[in-house]
Amino acid sequence: MSEIKNAQEPFRFYTRLHLTELTGLKAANLEQLVELIKNVPGSSIYHHTHKFLQQHQYLSPEPPNDFAYWVTEILGEDDLGERLASVDTIQFTTIRSLREKIMLTIEDYIKEKPSVKNRFANINDEFHFVKSISFILPTNYYAYNLKEFAEVLRKITIDSIYFHIFEARLRLEKGINDFSNWVENSIEDKELAKKISKLDPYTYTLDALRKKLIEIIEKKAGY
Amino acid sequence: MAKIEKYIPIVGQPIIDDLKLIAEKLKGKSIQHINSTSVGGGVAEILNKMVPLMIDLNVDTRWDVIKGGEKYFDITKKFHNALHGKQEDITKDEFDIFMETSRKNMEEITNYSDIVFVHDPQPIVLINKKTNNKWIWRCHVDVSNPDKKVWKFLMDFIPKYNAAVFSAPSYSQQNFPIRQFLIAPSIDPLSDKNKELPQGYIDSVLTKYGIIKDKPMVTQISRFDRLNDPVGVIDAYIEKKKYIDCQLILAGGTAADDPEGIKVFEEVKEKAAKDKDIHILLLSHSDLEVNALQRASTIIIQKSLKEGFGLTVSEALWKSKPVVASNVGGIPLQITHKHSGLLCHSIDGAAFAIKQLLNSPEYAKKLGENGREHIKNNYLITRHLKDYLLLFISLYHSEDIVYL
Numbered sequence A: 001m002s003e004i005k006n007a008q009e010p011f012r013f014y015t016r017l018h019l020t021e022l023t024g025l026k027a028a029n030l031e032q033l034v035e036l037i038k039n040v041p042g043s044s045i046y047h048h049t050h051k052f053l054q055q056h057q058y059l060s061p062e063p064p065n066d067f068a069y070w071v072t073e074i075l076g077e078d079d080l081g082e083r084l085a086s087v088d089t090i091q092f093t094t095i096r097s098l099r100e101k102i103m104l105t106i107e108d109y110i111k112e113k114p115s116v117k118n119r120f121a122n123i124n125d126e127f128h129f130v131k132s133i134s135f136i137l138p139t140n141y142y143a144y145n146l147k148e149f150a151e152v153l154r155k156i157t158i159d160s161i162y163f164h165i166f167e168a169r170l171r172l173e174k175g176i177n178d179f180s181n182w183v184e185n186s187i188e189d190k191e192l193a194k195k196i197s198k199l200d201p202y203t204y205t206l207d208a209l210r211k212k213l214i215e216i217i218e219k220k221a222g223y
Numbered sequence B: 001m002a003k004i005e006k007y008i009p010i011v012g013q014p015i016i017d018d019l020k021l022i023a024e025k026l027k028g029k030s031i032q033h034i035n036s037t038s039v040g041g042g043v044a045e046i047l048n049k050m051v052p053l054m055i056d057l058n059v060d061t062r063w064d065v066i067k068g069g070e071k072y073f074d075i076t077k078k079f080h081n082a083l084h085g086k087q088e089d090i091t092k093d094e095f096d097i098f099m100e101t102s103r104k105n106m107e108e109i110t111n112y113s114d115i116v117f118v119h120d121p122q123p124i125v126l127i128n129k130k131t132n133n134k135w136i137w138r139c140h141v142d143v144s145n146p147d148k149k150v151w152k153f154l155m156d157f158i159p160k161y162n163a164a165v166f167s168a169p170s171y172s173q174q175n176f177p178i179r180q181f182l183i184a185p186s187i188d189p190l191s192d193k194n195k196e197l198p199q200g201y202i203d204s205v206l207t208k209y210g211i212i213k214d215k216p217m218v219t220q221i222s223r224f225d226r227l228n229d230p231v232g233v234i235d236a237y238i239e240k241k242k243y244i245d246c247q248l249i250l251a252g253g254t255a256a257d258d259p260e261g262i263k264v265f266e267e268v269k270e271k272a273a274k275d276k277d278i279h280i281l282l283l284s285h286s287d288l289e290v291n292a293l294q295r296a297s298t299i300i301i302q303k304s305l306k307e308g309f310g311l312t313v314s315e316a317l318w319k320s321k322p323v324v325a326s327n328v329g330g331i332p333l334q335i336t337h338k339h340s341g342l343l344c345h346s347i348d349g350a351a352f353a354i355k356q357l358l359n360s361p362e363y364a365k366k367l368g369e370n371g372r373e374h375i376k377n378n379y380l381i382t383r384h385l386k387d388y389l390l391l392f393i394s395l396y397h398s399e400d401i402v403y404l
Helices: A030-039 A042-055 A066-073 A078-085 A095-112 A114-118 A146-155 A158-171 A178-185 A190-198 A206-221 B004-011 B013-025 B042-056 B070-083 B092-108 B124-129 B148-154 B199-208 B230-241 B259-272 B287-296 B311-318 B347-359 B361-378 B381-394
Strands: A006-027 A127-145 B030-035 B060-065 B115-119 B134-138 B163-166 B179-182 B217-221 B247-252 B278-282 B299-302 B323-326 B342-344 B401-403
Touching: A006 A030, A006 A158, A006 A178, A006 B013, A006 B381, A030 A066, A030 A095, A030 A114, A042 A066, A042 A095, A042 A127, A042 A158, A066 A078, A066 A127, A078 A095, A095 A114, A095 A158, A127 A146, A127 A158, A127 B013, A127 B381, A146 A206, A158 A178, A158 A206, A178 A190, A190 A206, B004 B013, B004 B381, B013 B381, B030 B042, B042 B060, B042 B381, B070 B092, B070 B148, B092 B124, B115 B124, B124 B134, B163 B381, B179 B381, B199 B287, B217 B230, B217 B287, B217 B311, B230 B247, B230 B259, B230 B347, B247 B259, B247 B287, B259 B278, B287 B311, B299 B311, B299 B347, B311 B323, B311 B361, B323 B347, B323 B361, B342 B347, B347 B361
Parallel strands: A127 B401, B030 B060, B030 B115, B115 B134, B134 B163, B163 B179, B217 B247, B217 B299, B247 B278, B299 B323, B323 B342
Antiparallel strands: A006 A127, A006 B179
16 A cells, blocks of 8 residues: 655635526527627626536536537527537636637537528527526535545535536636646645546536546555 | 434435535524415425524524405415416506505514515515615516516516526516526425335325326326316327327316316316326325325326426426426426426427337436436425525625635
8 A cells, every 4th residue: 555645735625506697688599699608797608618517417428518508409500509519618728718619619600501590599498698606615624635535525515526626727717627736736746636637527427527536546546 | 393414315415514504604694584475385385394494504594474365365366477477457456455565564574684585576565674684585486478567566676675586597587677596496305295105105096096007107297277288288198199008197186266277177077088098186285196196107297388487397307207398487497308308399299209208218217317316406405495595695795706
């Protein structure tokens, strides 16, 4: 068994809970959708690209974002739906750049197929923009080394994993997930930090992601 | 007294730990719920569960009920219908009676809490007692297409609140003067309607109603009224019965004061008389029997023409049942088409979906399993409780990311 290395600073686990705020804004066709995507708050773009992940955490493979789902299921534009579902969220480190990519994808499609502007959703099927209000709270869980870290990972809510992996990186614009950051700077294990940051969390269900993280950490630490 | 710890085996310890963490942040704040009745379904049913759980989490909570005579409640029923978009003729006298009763309630109900949570339109005028505390208006009604006169009347009061809460995005209003939040209702997994049942009891309910155990059961549980389209459900059943042998169960109640409902029930009975495999069950207040019928069913239908939130869908999904339901009201929030159930827009669509599920039991099973997970994560009372606690905290923060 490897020697257990204690961190310079313990990792404090936080959790993130969210409340949904309504904007009252809705789109019935692609032109209206793209216009609103340009103007809604970043917390709305965040909501519609990540809600599926949290609400449908049991689904695998990766479920689409709300825009892709609406375009496919309601407007019947499978081609655009596929392009939107393929927007590789992990490549974006800010909501701003993610928003631009989604806008460009839709605008390019409208240019290619102008007739799509005439396709409207039924009154019950419009796209309603909402936004996520995030509440970030410290939990009572700390880890001083990788063994404790893996143990806590087994116990905490998926909201906590979600916060440290997704929200910290993209919404709080840290550019890197919190786990990799701590492993690199406090445990001083660059290789393991890199392994964690190389995971594409968008291609796992949240529980599968939890298992994968535990597996990588335990394997590396030799427990 | 409801105990939050009882939910641990269902949702897990971490979810309850999170609730305790949020509840701690409300230390020192008092909450006062106000609605119009302490008994029956709907809001009273929710508050009867929610208030004891909040108290168990050490959130200083109390619940007051306004008073009113028969005439007053007839008028508020008209308000309710008008907000649902039904044409109602409400006279000036009736608005005056509503205001007079509201004034009396203002005298009787003390405004003593940090946060006052007003449910539905009946107590809405109480906002005129607002001091420097926070007030929330919780709208449980579908106001996507409200009667303009009643809505304009309510808009004399709504802007004075700090926030409003709606159950579905389609109920939200553009250019609304206050913050609006989305909080969906929920089901209680420990209630008679949803708790686990012994197979022996389920079988006894089937025997009682003459339902055969080894023939597929397609079931709709809902009140017999036009909006639940029981006649349409029979049409869908007849359509697919040509190919698959199964039974149809339509179970629900009728309101004694609803002549239209009684007419619908008669129509349904007449139409069902031609087929011995159609069972029309008039149930009233028998939550355990409803639970048993849902658990015994192969497929659950909710073919509503218009729907509030449609919690019968959550109830069915919680029991891992494949569901075919209309794409109206709050139903699309509960069912993601082809992932956690099948949505339909017509009788033909419903018939096709039923056939598809009866012929593909593995697919049906997967939809049911996904559906249960979806309800577990999003539509149980613990999520509802979490949303309410976060809502109270949000009244003191205007930012999108709140560090607590």
